[in-house]
Every structure is written in structure tokens, then in C-alpha cells.
Amino acid sequence: MSGLRSTLWMLMAAPVLASVSVRDDSGSTVELSQPARRIVSLSPHATELLYAMGAGALLVGRDGASDYPGAARALPVVGVYGAFNAEAIIALKPDLVIAWEGPRAGTALDTLKRLGIPIFASQPATVRDIPAAMRAFGVLTGRDGATPARRFEQEWRAIEARYARGPILTVVPQVGDEPAMTVNGRQFVSAVFAACGTRNPFADEVAAVPLLSAEALLAARPQAIVALAEPVMAAQWLKRWQPLPLKAALLDASPDTLGRPGPRVLAAASTLCARLDKLRKASQRKID
Incomplete structure (x- = not known):
């Protein structure tokens, strides 16, 4: 019985990896069977936000412009905006790609979509959109995105009020x-x-x-x-x-x-x- 109780305790203690779903900046819904564990970031702002939220360890690849923080520079580079290498991205086996989509993004993203690799389009148009990106990244990674988002909003409102x-x-x-x-x-x-x-x-x-x-x-x-x-x-x-x-x-x-x-x-x-x-x-x- 002790062996059975031990097994049951481990099952109950193990984290439950539930599916997650968020809407990206293109209006598409991105669904994952569980929070992402292998992320390729194809946008410098996304790379910075992930590290700031404590999710930098989940990154396995980056675009050439993602140069901050210093730890990001150790990640494999899979191209630059307009010339991403689809084969290099696929080889990293990501369960999520975060990208700035646009008319000059290139064909690599289309290839990834055809293969069923989830792509989250992150394109904050204003400073006020950054907290929304934090919250979305929090959902996608199983991290707390709400707390840093609220802190960011408070600090930005303070700047706006100071010079209004x-x-x-x-x-x-x-x-x-x-x-x-x-x-x-x-x-x-x-x-x-x-x-x-x-x-x-x-x-x-x-x-x-x-x-x-x-x-x-x-x-x-x-x-x-x-x-x-x-x-x-x-x-x-x-x-x-x-x-x-x-x-x-x-x-x-x-x-x-x-x-x-x-x-x-x-x-x-x-x-x-x-x-x-x-x-x-x-x-x-x-x-x-």
C-alpha cells in the first residue's frame, strides 16, 4: 500500500499542463496543448519581454536583431526580418514562434504555418500595447504576465501625467x-x-x-x-x-x-x- 500511496502522491503533486489559448495582434487565435517550452523569437521586443518576465530560459532561437539582454546573444540566430531561415527554425523544434508579421516578413512564416507550428504575431503599435503583450506571453509560457503588465502601465501613466x-x-x-x-x-x-x-x-x-x-x-x-x-x-x-x-x-x-x-x-x-x-x-x- 505504501507504494500505491507514493504513486498517487506523485501524480497529485505533478503539475497539470493545461491547454492555453490567446488572440494575437493579427486577430488570430493561437492555441497550445500546454504552455510553450521551446520558443523561437523573431522580434527583438519579444525577446526582451520574455527575458524580463523570467521566461528567457524557454528561448531556443532568435532573430539577428535580438541583442538584449546579453544572454540572448548566446542563442542560435535563424535569420533577420525579411530573410528568416525556415529550415533552421524547424531544426530547433519550437512549440511556439513569436514574430513580427508584415508585408516584408518573408516566406519562412508561411512555411512554418503550413507545417502546423504555432506562430504568435506580436506587433505592439503603441506603448500602451506592451502590457497586453506581457499578459499574452504570460499565458503562452505559464508565467505571471499580469503583475509586470500592471507595473508597466502604472509607470507609463506616471510619465504621461508628468508632462501633460x-x-x-x-x-x-x-x-x-x-x-x-x-x-x-x-x-x-x-x-x-x-x-x-x-x-x-x-x-x-x-x-x-x-x-x-x-x-x-x-x-x-x-x-x-x-x-x-x-x-x-x-x-x-x-x-x-x-x-x-x-x-x-x-x-x-x-x-x-x-x-x-x-x-x-x-x-x-x-x-x-x-x-x-x-x-x-x-x-x-x-x-x-
């Missing part, structure tokens, strides 16, 4: 050079700038990344131009605007933190907003 009542600054984000480019108001990074109490004069442009000309900048009269690039590159981008008769501050910001819908966007937004707020206060003192 001050004078609006006219700020142009620069996201490329040769040709110089900015973003319209529907891009992810635009929400970060808006939370800092700024206005992008190119927000209503139809193109997602409008070209940025000297004539357009002179007409817009921005109070700041922020190059989303690493410092050395940003300095080269901003150098072209120095001869213009503009009274605009020329700043830089990290594209990997501000432009990536992951957990680091909170600290990056706080830093950017604080820098812009100093500019706002300096402008007010000049007016007074």
Missing part, C-alpha cells in the same frame, strides 16, 4: 539619413515623443517615414531635432542641420530603447522627456 500640462514643444524625430527621414504620428516611437509633451509637425504625413528636407524643417521651425541613432552616427546626421538658421536643440537618443516596444522604453522615455523638459523650461525663461 506643460507647454507643447515642437520636436522632430530623425530616424534616418541619406536621405534624412522622420516619422508620422502613427509610428511606435511617436507615442513616446507625444508622452513627453511634444508635437511632431510631420505627424499627419501619409508616408510612415516622410523625407526630411531643409526647406521642410525651416517651415516647421522645431525647437528640437532628435536623432534616433547611436551618438557618433547621430552627430553625423545632425551635422547637416547646423548651417540652417534654426534655433533648434540637436539631440540624440538610442533607437534600440526608444523605438523598440520592450521593457526598456520606460527608462528611455523618462530620460528623453527629462531632457526635453529642460529645453521647455529654458524656453519659458527666455519668454518671461
Whole structure:
């Protein structure tokens, strides 16, 4: 009898791996027979979120741009956006693939779908969509996604509230050079700038990344131009605007933190907003 009791105790103590089901950002329902145990992430923001939620150990592969945290760089690379290697992904035997789908994602995702490999499309369009991704990833991995999601929401609302009542600054984000480019108001990074109490004069442009000309900048009269690039590159981008008769501050910001819908966007937004707020206060003192 003691052997029978021991067997029954082990059966009762063993975790029950129930099926899980969530809706992804494309509107499709992703169903797993149990929480994922082998995940391939094909998007840097997804990789960061999984590690931040304590699910990094479940990752078995990544895209080439998933470079944070440092532990992610030890994972096998299965290609980059637009050129994923379906065979390399299949060889890792994932029970879940998390990807940013889009018109330029390539054919690898279609191959994976035909083989029945579950794909969760994660495409946060704004900062406010990040907590939803956390909750979904929590369900898919059997981790607690609700607690970090609530914490993220609280911190983001605090940032928005801090700069909601001050004078609006006219700020142009620069996201490329040769040709110089900015973003319209529907891009992810635009929400970060808006939370800092700024206005992008190119927000209503139809193109997602409008070209940025000297004539357009002179007409817009921005109070700041922020190059989303690493410092050395940003300095080269901003150098072209120095001869213009503009009274605009020329700043830089990290594209990997501000432009990536992951957990680091909170600290990056706080830093950017604080820098812009100093500019706002300096402008007010000049007016007074």
C-alpha cells in the first residue's frame, strides 16, 4: 500500500499542463496543448519581454536583431526580418514562434504555418500595447504576465501625467539619413515623443517615414531635432542641420530603447522627456 500511496502522491503533486489559448495582434487565435517550452523569437521586443518576465530560459532561437539582454546573444540566430531561415527554425523544434508579421516578413512564416507550428504575431503599435503583450506571453509560457503588465502601465501613466500640462514643444524625430527621414504620428516611437509633451509637425504625413528636407524643417521651425541613432552616427546626421538658421536643440537618443516596444522604453522615455523638459523650461525663461 505504501507504494500505491507514493504513486498517487506523485501524480497529485505533478503539475497539470493545461491547454492555453490567446488572440494575437493579427486577430488570430493561437492555441497550445500546454504552455510553450521551446520558443523561437523573431522580434527583438519579444525577446526582451520574455527575458524580463523570467521566461528567457524557454528561448531556443532568435532573430539577428535580438541583442538584449546579453544572454540572448548566446542563442542560435535563424535569420533577420525579411530573410528568416525556415529550415533552421524547424531544426530547433519550437512549440511556439513569436514574430513580427508584415508585408516584408518573408516566406519562412508561411512555411512554418503550413507545417502546423504555432506562430504568435506580436506587433505592439503603441506603448500602451506592451502590457497586453506581457499578459499574452504570460499565458503562452505559464508565467505571471499580469503583475509586470500592471507595473508597466502604472509607470507609463506616471510619465504621461508628468508632462501633460506643460507647454507643447515642437520636436522632430530623425530616424534616418541619406536621405534624412522622420516619422508620422502613427509610428511606435511617436507615442513616446507625444508622452513627453511634444508635437511632431510631420505627424499627419501619409508616408510612415516622410523625407526630411531643409526647406521642410525651416517651415516647421522645431525647437528640437532628435536623432534616433547611436551618438557618433547621430552627430553625423545632425551635422547637416547646423548651417540652417534654426534655433533648434540637436539631440540624440538610442533607437534600440526608444523605438523598440520592450521593457526598456520606460527608462528611455523618462530620460528623453527629462531632457526635453529642460529645453521647455529654458524656453519659458527666455519668454518671461
